[in-house]
Amino acid sequence: MSDKDFxxxxxxxxxxxxxxxxxxxxxxxxxKVKKAYPAYFDTYKDIDKLVxxxxxxxxxxxxxxxxxxxxxxxxxxxxxxFEAVKNIxxxxxxxxxxxxxxxxxxxxxxxxx
Ligand SMILES: Cc1cc2nc3c(=O)[nH]c(=O)nc-3n(C[C@H](O)[C@H](O)[C@H](O)COP(=O)(O)OP(=O)(O)OC[C@H]3O[C@@H](n4cnc5c(N)ncnc54)[C@H](O)[C@@H]3O)c2cc1C
Numbered sequence: 001m002s003d004k005d006f007x008x009x010x011x012x013x014x015x016x017x018x019x020x021x022x023x024x025x026x027x028x029x030x031x032k033v034k035k036a037y038p039a040y041f042d043t044y045k046d047i048d049k050l051v052x053x054x055x056x057x058x059x060x061x062x063x064x065x066x067x068x069x070x071x072x073x074x075x076x077x078x079x080x081x082f083e084a085v086k087n088i089x090x091x092x093x094x095x096x097x098x099x100x101x102x103x104x105x106x107x108x109x110x111x112x113x
Contacts, residue, residue: 076102
């Protein structure tokens, strides 16, 4: 899509879910983001070694999509932070609950129509 077509698409989406009124849009900017998606190939097979290493830093909490390099959706990303805050407040040293978000089962998005 062209920048203009893409902006119109986004504006219509936001209007259709009542976040904005179309006529309030004054300007737009399209930013193409490199590496927006976590890649599960190459050295990803060694992610457990990385997790084990970063877990050694007691005050380092890896949360969110990029923080965990995991295909988390928004809800999962937020839950990783909820879990991190819980651990800090309760003095829990293990990071397992944070890393275990979104690993329980395959996560599928379905469209109903
Ligand atoms: C194309 C696309 C479509 C998606 N569609 C959906 C969807 O339909 N539903 C859904 O639930 N999820 C969707 N997601 C996933 C969702 O966007 C992410 O799961 C969520 O935004 C991750 O939240 P986050 O807080 O981990 O990271 P982000 O939302 O990426 O926030 C990280 C923030 O940190 C900032 N930052 C980065 N580096 C630095 C730095 N050095 N200093 C200061 N700030 C920094 C960034 O600018 C950014 O604002 C989609 C993702 C993509 C890329």
